[in-house]
Amino acid sequence: MRYVKPESFEAAATLLRDETGISRILAGGTDVLVQLKAEMVEPDLMVDLKHLPGMREIVAEDGGFRIGAAVSGAQLGEHDAVKAMWPGVVEGVELIGSSQVQSRATMAGNLCTGSPAGDAVPAMVTAEAVARVQGPDGVRDVPVIDIPTGPGKNSLNKGEFITSIYLPARPAHAGDCYLRFIPRTEMDIAVSSAAVSLTLDEEGTVTDARIAIGAVAPTVRLVKDAGAALVGAKPDDAAIAAMVRAVEAACSPITDKRGTIEFRTKTAGVLAKRAALIAYGRAGGQL
């Protein structure tokens, strides 16, 4: 196994493109090093990008924030402005692991690892976050929702990697929230999860709603019908019930050691309901 710290993004892209064996990018290493130790994968090439310009920085851009792909959960959690704007995104990232894991783990790593249960992903999806992707042929911007393609898989081409994730500006009267269900209180993997991002008008009527669910399908799902069920009213019992039905209909989980189909479906709806009410409160809405 070779460990390389390339001098530039371009050099990294070329290196990754030309590697004939298995390659991995080393961000926090909290997935990749664990897989190495468990002998699940033995990469021929490990590319460390953390030292490259901007990788560990959070910068304001067009009213939103550009977050370097190597920014750790702990670093993000200490950034008051991002937290104030996208509390749901930050709480998703901060749920990952423990304090030790937080000091290393990144949201880009969480996204690229391709776990349907990744805690950083659903709220990035409802925030309409965009990943900046560097490749051998240049740079492109890809909506976060289009990155994971299935368990352990992503849509990046050979030689491509993420350099930053952009969280757009948030309109007035808006709020988001992320909740997950785990059997323990921490150090666990989501059995189901839900992120909700709401925008309200002056009266507290929902004008825009995005709802994403995790761990209940091969990838995180943005449930358009669920969002639509909340738009045009306050999230009263009827609206919430319609939203929960849409969420449950969008679930296609598996039964495994972590939970049954019924359990995952039911709890995804419960979490979406609870997250919607919290997001509504954060947006300044009152029931």
Add this chain to the structure above:
Amino acid sequence: MAFDAQPTRKFNVVGTRVTRPDGVDKVTGKAAYGADISAPGMLHGRILRSPHAHARIVSIDTSEAEKLAGVKAVVTGADLAMPEDADFADVAINCLARDKALYDGHAVAAVAATSKAIAKQAIRLIKVEYDPLPHVTDVDAAMKPDAPVVQEGRALENVPAGMSQNVTTYCKFGHGDLDAGFAKADKIIERSFKTAATHQGYIEPQACMASLGNDGRGEVWCCTQGQYMVRANCAAALGVEESQLRITASEIGGGFGGKTSTFIEPVALALSRKSGKPVKIVMTRDEVLKATGPTISSSMDIKIGMTKDGRITAARGELRYSGGAYPNFTVEMGAQAAFAAYDLEAVETIGWNAMTNRPKEIPYRAPGAPTAIYAVESVVDELCQELGLDPLDVRLMNAADKGTLSSYGPTFNDIGLVATLEAAKAHPHYTAPLSENQGRGLSCGFWFNFGGNTCVSLNINDDGTVGVVEGNPDIGGSRASISMMAAEELGVPYDKVRTVIADTSSLGFNDITDGSRVTFAVGLATIEAARAAIKEMCRRVAKIWDIDEDAVIWEDGCAKPAGPNAGTHPPMTLAEIAAIAGNTGGPIAGHHEVNADGAGVSFGVHLCDTEVDPETGAVKILRYTVFQDAGKAVHPDYVEGQMQGGAVQGIGWALNEEYIYGEDGRLQNAAFLDYRIPVASDLPPIETVILEIPNPGHPYGVRGVGETPIVPPLAAIANAVSRAANVRLTELPMSPPRVLKAITG
């Protein structure tokens, strides 16, 4: 040895909270655990394990592995002896399989190489041809007459004919007329329960370093609860004499019963014998979960009859345990413990063990009792609910006490159950208000406790300090407690005494650190050894003073004249006597060897409040209080630690821990992500109340405290959850999907 006839004895050291002797080493990383021991020229061992739940091993081709540069030895089951004794043979076969792989993870071959990386590569070059066989992992399925047979011809003679060959053990305990008893009941409840196998979850994986020469002499350093047990198992598996093996126990990172057998030491010795080099083996967590010993899994039926005012009229239990792929007797302890807390006119408990394609069960704190008592205490709680009775009053009304003919035969001596129940009733926890979706549960717990074979040497050093040499690895603070008892008896300060754990060649045989025996039995032997040393010191002083031996007494750490007739000699301190021992007859020591009886059974009562989320089935433990009779708490911090630790492990067992097998018979969760022991944030502070009802069998009244606290949590939590969720839960663990399913139907 009896309780000292000095009920008003004032202890100076015993009962205080002195600094633990191993604390600094452990928090600074200096303590040497199993994997910390290395030797020059040492090789790294690695074990190849079966991917099949059950398979005939057709052939093992090790030639490619042997050819790899850096590989110094490859061994299979054929490199171990086949001991005649069935128990030793089972251990050896479990260390390296012979004709069959009996479970997913069963060791089939091992290599020793100059690096870990080469050992890993070599393992992949071993070719094993398997002929997969049908498997069975569920105890009820294994008992069916047509179930796949795990091992043939292993049933004990009293197992009725016509059952599956997997059924190896049958037992029956009890007394009285059941039919008459049930006829007197106003309400009878009969329920079936199931519990999953759980693992001890010690933080330190098994590790050893072993060396065995052509001359048949060997050394093993390993993390174990019993170096003499390791010696016996290794001697049998290697076909060498015990005198030729010296086993040294390392510092131990948790055991809880799980380190009372051997898995890797015979393999490392076989690799060493073949390679001529020391060999180290360190298990991974995956190996620990797959191939060391979890508890039994169980299926149980309990039937109890009660009058409307709460008197139990009859009780019957049938327990079906599986101790994995080998014959197992844990069910006998479960069957004996099931109804031990009750004074019953008619009671019967029947137990069965059935083999399954799972790893060999190894004891876990109070083996067999937590599951049986979970089932019994669940039914008692449901009867209380149905009859509208207070669950503590019902237990008090039926509690076993001194003179009770126990459900398993013996008549109880002084026991602390009633006092423990009364303490629970008087505690503010019992009457604290509860809110919606919350419930309070309670359970009694019982454990036999054990004494056993014990040797202690106590040396009076020439500088007036004291060295205690004992043979039981310290898994719960025993070095502190033993030093305290020596200091107490000798009348010297605690910090003048150091207790060390001997290797097998330095002290006579000791039973394993198990059965909550060490503070009781080693403590008792230490007190006797101290008394022997005191006697000798008095004899020496009598010589100096030129008076009768009987005229010298020992008081406050000094030899003194017994009375005015003995003359007016100034007291001599232990240090003064030690300094001139060479002139009075040579070094001074005391020792004691005993097979200790009178361990004294132990009872506990746990109270637990839970809140159940009716939409997700999630259970939160809100409040938890442990009441337990310790006889005499030598070091209260450690006693509380045992009570809290048992409760925590019980919480894990009750809520989330389980061995999950797939259709293919393979273990699906051999890692701490999906084998869920509780994390700190899952737990409330565990309150403790220690009671001290002296054990008549120990000079200071000590009872073992290490195992009882894991017995009540399963039922205490199940009862709390059942009351909070308004539905009776009958299967462990009560994981959220299971609880939600029970609620939503």
